[in-house]
Amino acid sequence: MTYGIIQIVLFLSVVLLLVKPLGWYMARVYENKPCGLDRILGPVERAIYRLCGVNPTNEMGWKRYTVAMLAFNAAGFFVLYALMLLQGFLPLNPQHFPAVAPDLAFNTAVSFITNTNWQAYGGETTMSYLTQMLGLAVQNFVSAASGMAVLVALIRGFVRRNSQTIGNFWVDLTRSLLYILIPLSLIIAILLASQGVVQTFKPYPTATLVEPVTMADGNSVAEQTIAVGPTASQIAIKQLGTNGGGFFNTNSAHPLENPTPLSNFLEMLAILLIPASLCYTFGKMAGDTKQGWAVLASMVIIFIGLLALCCWSEQKGTPQLISAGADLQPSVTQSGGNMEGKEVRFGIFNSALFATTTTGTSCGAVNSMHDSYTPLGGMVPMWLIQLGEVIFGGVGSGLYGMLAFAILAVFIAGLMVGRTPEYLGKKIETFEMKMASLVILLPICLALIGTAVAVATKAGQAGAFNPGPHGFSEILYAYSSASNNNGSAFAGINCNTPFYNFTLAIAMLGGRYLFKILVLAIAGSLAAKKYVPASAGTLSTSGPMFVILLISVVIVVGALSFIPALALGPIVEHLMMIGR
């Protein structure tokens, strides 16, 4: 257990150490200042603009920016959808997978353009190499980049004064890809490959089993097909871009997707790297790095609190495991605790840490099955998603979600100190409140209403494999995950049905694009405002008081919205489990 804690401390320290350099670098990139790489990639960038006919100095108002973002994502959707339907006729399909079913292709295309990466399919049994690389991996890059672009636009809204424009979407998109996502992915992919993550175009090899297995139906199996493919390159961006869509069905629990403790460490690091560093970028661009640290501190504190609950609950195990004779005591040879659904090579702490990391951000990659967690341990990932994916959150999307909470927090705080509220020198008025309220309300409503529709209909009820509160948790988790663009699932739910494919896709679309439009509207409105200088009467938004307030607002909104639902799911399951 001590080792577990040491690993967590080590992990968070490495993340926090990298925040400043990477955050600084990204600020340079977005402010279009020399960042080092521009000496090599500058010509490439300019060539791209020339090729696409983009004038990089052409600034956009928030509406144009929104239209560009939506149009780009819509185009991405159609390409991906077509690829999946046509993969049978296209090259790089050594396993000869047929076309993906239309409802599944629709769900998957939506899932990948929205940075959700909800997977109603098994990768190694459904998608050709071409679909994986040209379709899914490309969307992994661009959906992440468009999230970052929207964040940068919002930051510009805070920074600019009396301005009608918030930047150029094409430039923000290109720079995110060229200077940040591609170089980082390259590094991570090589490091992962060094750990044994497979990277090949060859068809699936077969291996002769050392010991043939006799199946339930009496047939003896002596051979196993081993799924391989161009994995390392896709896993790097899957983590970095908080996408989460695994190459293989079992995601990062698969030994060829996440083979060693070091690869596990790298994959977790890759998830948090950009979302955490963007906080610094935000502070840097806003001209006061303390602002960024305050937001990051709020995230880290909530993260550690919930991680502790998850670790504690998983390590403690369940009374049922004890009565079944399992040894829950951690020792040198075993992790103890509730190991169901977890990989032995990761143990309790690295599984819990991965689960918390992947759900606090909107990543959704998993290295253990959340469905098999103890009720409280499993509630942690679910609630982290329901908090709105703001505890680090997705690349870009996490911070802009958190800034919406910050707007709410300064509004309440401003009232309490007798001033009409302002944040970073911008007055928060009716329009911003309207948009920020909608931003916070939207995913909550989508998740709850989606769940309600599912539990009230036969089609929805049919999906859950488990009876009682756990079945309810599975459905609630699915809609929370889709609405907040996480993409992880409580397994144990059959969601590759037209009903789930369709309703979850709606939740993903709403949770992503309505949200983004609202954020860009805030950006536009803020950019047009004048700057209000700070005084002693202005509430500091970089001090501990603000951190406490921001944490309270996030927790209170999340708790008040989901306590009743959670009470009927994990909470009652826990109470029943401990025999109350």
Added chain:
Amino acid sequence: MSDNAKKTKLFDWAIVRPAILDSFCKLSPRRQFRNPVMFVVLVGSVLTSLLFVQAIIGEGEAGPWFILGVSLWLWFTVLFANFAEAMAEGHGRAQADSLRKARKDLVAKKLTNPRRDSSFEMVLASLLKKGDVVLVEAGDYIPIDGEVIEGAASVDESAVTGESAPVIRESGGDRSAVTGGTRVLSDWLVIRVTAESGNTFLDRMIAMVEGAKRQKTPNEIALTILLAALTIVFLVVTATLLPFSYYSVLQAHQGEVVTITVLVALLVCLAPTTIGALLSAIGIAGMSRLSQANVVAMSGRAVEAAGDVDVLLLDKTGTITLGNRQATEFIAADGVSIEDLADAAQLASLADETPEGRSIVVLAKQQYNLRGRDIEKLGAKFIPFSAQTRMSGVDLDSRQIRKGAVDAIEQFVKSRGGVIPDKVRLASQNVAKNGGTPLVVADGAKALGVIHLKDIVKGGIKERFGDLRRMGIKTVMITGDNPMTAAAIAAEAGVDDFLAEATPEAKLELIRRYQAQGHLVAMTGDGTNDAPALAQADVAVAMNTGTQAAKEAGNMVDLDSNPTKLLDIVQIGKQTLMTRGALTTFSIANDVAKYFAIIPAAFALTYPSLNTLNVMGLATPNSAILSAVIFNAIIIVFLIPLALKGVKYRPMPATQLLRKNLLIYGVGGLLVPFIGIKLIDMLLVVLHLV
């Protein structure tokens, strides 16, 4: 605003009784719709009432008495909210009534020509048009707002200001504006009408304090949006609980699906009804606190802006210093005894009726025991101050005693063959450097010494500026003095900055500069030349004694004409915002306890394990739900005094203030309902109501 109105108790029966009646009148859905939170409660009340009727018929989803209990308390919740608003309006109305007494239908002497000696006809004041000219003589009421174009008179303005001492109103200058409903005590005035009936100062004042014309302020709208968003979230939370419960019952094979009554109860408990109910009362009460301070705001927006102001422009005279300079010290020239100087200074000032002159006599008497003498008996001749000589004094026997500015006396002394000694020159320079005004006293050709006239900074003003600084408000002193004097007084009073040798243009320029930097500027003013600056400032308080132009340009009028009032106005603005913030926080924090009461009650039949969450140990599911609903309703009544009086405000930095208010209203809001709901539950059990 008579003194009676000021002393009105919070729960005066005369206000409470009509307020109770009014609570019912306000039930109309159209009025409720303006407040989304309370509208939801109203819909809930109607819905549960229908469910009760259904239950009586025998088809109810729950026991009729339980549904009735919930329904009644939901109705009470709406009524209490109406009551809070009616109470706030009632307080305003009490003030309006005393104002309205002044607005009798008066008769005016309308002049055919704008001259005193012109003939006039008697017309009703309400028929007067803008630009008409009327005559008002001693004993007459001034019929309507206007500007004096001829004459001077003492006017009793107590009907408007509550101040019984008469004031002088005269043509020209800064005291030419008169208000309808006030009475001329002596002499006569010829007045040009500046406002028509229905749009006079008094009319606007009445409308404002009554809250009739009250529009939601921008901040109130933003808060309403937040509250509406929260209500929508809770609407979704409770509505989705129905299918959730249905599914749970299906899975658990026991218990019953949660009833609509319970869901409505949960929704009303969760929705921010406390702040929703008190929101408009807080706004009205803010206006009425302002009018209790004898300030009339022309819009609620101005009151809120006052809370945001971060630069105050304050006139030196009257705000920072007492109106007049006072003699504080005699400094004798070499070879002159201080008593001689004091004696000469006193002689020169005996007949000087200016406050400065009187203060010299007083100082001589206090410090050197020189008694005042009768100038007539001495046979002395008083030489009054004139613009040419710029000095005053007496001729007594052969002595010619003069006092005046250094250069004026120098001329006087030189013309008689004397010189100003260096010590006297140095002393006067020192006095000036310290912010004082030096007066040199000369007896014929001999300069006797210097009198130090000092601007007396008001007691306690420095501490007040210190408070303002900690609130993040910058104070800027405006004065016509030279920069050196201004700097000295600024330092003594502790203001942050000053504008010396101020002209109206310089003032306007200064305001524009601060606004360009993003500051919100407040100022006071009374003269016509202040009008441009008043119009430019974000919060502009015109003195009631000021000109019509100043009053028109400002967005508030101070009836007491006390420039220091600006500080109170800022405080009231902040208080109004803080009260909203505090009650919003309290309202939201309350929800935690309500969950602990209602969730186990609603779902324990399906999942008995959930009874573990009944941490308050509430007796039965029905008592738990009723207790939460009752608590939710009566907390509104308990908080009415807070809404009307505003939360306590002491100047402190924002972070400290936030910490304090979060502790009181956030943590308090978390804990109070646990205790309250438990107590109500115990009471219900004792009374056998559940």
